[in-house]
Amino acid sequence: MGFNRRQFLGAAALAGAATTGLWPGLNSLAAGKTVREFRLTAKAAKINLGRGPSFLALTYNGQVPGPEIRVKEGEIIRVVLTNQLPDGTTIHWHGLPVPNPMDGVPDLTQKAIAPGRTFVYQFEARPAGTYLYHSHVGYQLDQGLYGPLIVEPRRDGRAFDREFTLMLEDWAMVNGGGPMARRRRPPMGRGMMRGMMRGMMRGGGRGAPLLEPVYDGFAINGRVYPATRTLAVKRGDRVRLRLISPSSSTIYDLRLAGHRLTITHVDGQPIRPIKTDVVRIGMGERYDVEFTADNPGAWLLAAREVGWGEGGLRIEVRYQGVRAKTPTPPSFDSNLLFATYYDLRAARPWTPPSGGGRRFYPQLLSWGMHSPYWMINGRVWPRAETLAAARNDSVRLAYANRSPMAHPMHLHGHFFRLVNPKLDRRFWIKKDTIIVNRMQRLDVEFVADNPGQWFHHCHNLYHMVAGMANSLIVK
Ligand SMILES: [Cu+2]
Structure with a gap:
């Protein structure tokens, strides 16, 4: 997304002294740190994804995705957000453990910013990693209010020649975006369940939460293939892709034809590099992957949407000098290497805490039949x-999914570790969003x-708007 970045740096990146005294809990961060200021205006704008109709979406600065925010670890991010929408809005810094008043959850950490008003978010960018920012009000995320947020490490141990940030987006191309789509998809595509869901939809009534839309466009960085921007590589390049999913209700299985991918980071956090053919990425997740450009040609990086099947998300990777007209798509049929969460291990060992209390919270995920x-x-x-923890308690969330769909569960303000009985505890991977598959039991643990x-x-x-949420108080 170099095009976004240039446009944006010209307008906004300033360095200066941080304001002190205005932001509770942030004074200690101010002294001597570089402040990067970004100006975002949330407003409705007509957009076109390069394929399909033009339509009204919600945007930051008139573009989708919003401008890339890219800083160095330890710098202060300052975002001046102006709300030109007819409704309240907020921004959540997904994955970054910011101070609570900066977390952007309406009626929990702040009041939604009223139409016409401005709010300043300010916090330290730490730790390094691939993140995203998005509105946390109603369905605004599915209407276009999101953008990439990259925190570069002070020193990057991994050498690469090219880096691309790819936002993986599901779109309903109607005025107003996702929630305005007429066609809805039941949790299970066919049979008895569909009949039951139809009943539910009729019975829902005014003000009832919506079922997921049937999306008519899967875009990468706001463009639907073949209007996507081709990723140009040279033979011998080491290429890094930062994959970010701001999608609202689509899980993707991604594969690059002609190449095997190496996963280096999950949710921005380093893991021991591991090879895979397929990367499964859920809503709110991020994967940094690398590949060596050692197979000249024109190839597609393409996805299957899990549980729905229909392909659509794709982008071309083309080697310099290759003339082939049509890129080769990946096959999903052969025996594929598929690294699951339980195959991953943290890059560096950590010391599990010894002090602090222990809390155990079963979390049963379910669906209201009627x-x-x-x-x-x-x-x-x-x-x-309300889940409660004293400061520095170890908290375990034991998820049990007794519903017909996968749920990518996300915790604010913390990273958790995936409990992996096969692995030494010190190498459990660190994440902030984790897919709990249907009928799966899965545990995570974190220090509050x-x-x-x-x-x-x-x-x-x-699912979030339809109630699948609770909160954690850390005292
Ligand atoms: Cu869910």
Whole structure:
């Protein structure tokens, strides 16, 4: 997304002294640190994804995705957000453990910013990694309010020749975006379940949460193939892709034809590099992958949408000097190497905490058979449980998914570790969003070291709005 970055640096990157005294809890960060200021205006704008109709979406600065925010680890990010929407809005810095008042969850960490008003977010960019920012109000994320957020390490140990940031987007190309789509998709595509969901939709009534739209465009960086920007490589290049999913209700299996990928980071955090043919990426997840350009040609990086099948998300990777007209798509049929969460291990060992209490919270993920609601432990946000932890407690969340869909569960303000009984605890991987497959049991554990009340929810936006959320208080 170099084009976004240039445009943006000219307008906004300033260095200067941080303001002190304005932001509770941030004074200690101000002294002597470089402040990077970015100006974002949330507004409706007509967009075109290069294929299909032009339509009204919600945008930052008139573009989708929003401009790339890229800083160095330890710098202060300062974002001046002006709301030109007819409704309230906020920005959440997905994955970054920011101070609670900066976390951007309406009615939990701040009041939604009213139309016409401006709000300043300011926090230290740490740790390095691939993140995203997005609105946390209603369905605004599915209407276009998101952008990439990259925190570069002070020193990058991994050498590469080219880097591309790819935002993987699901779009309903109607005025107003996702939630305005007429066609909805039931949690299971066919049979009995579909009949039940139809009943639910009729019974839902006004103000009831929506089912996921049937998307008519899968875009990368705001462009639908073949209007996507081809990734140009040279033979011998080491290429890094930062894959980010701001999609609202699509999980992708991605594969690059002609190449094997090496995963180096999950949710921005380094792992021991591991080869894979397929990368599965859920809503809110990020993967940094690399490949060596050792197979000249024109190739497609393409996805299958898990549970839905229909392909659509794709982009071309083309070697310099290659004349082939049509790029070769990947096959998903042969015996493929598929690195799962449980195959991954952290790059560096960590020391599990010894002090602090222990908390254990079962989290049953379920679906209301006769209601349009999605639940954790049978409860619908905001009438949900509050999980409590004292500072530096070790907290375990034990997910049990008793529903017909996968749920990418996301915790704010913290990274958690995936409990992996096959592995020495010191190498458990660090994530902030994790797919819990249907009928799966999966545990995560974290140290509650960031005080405040934090949102915890399914990152399928339609499930979140339909109640699949609760909160964690760290005192
Ligand atoms: Cu869900």
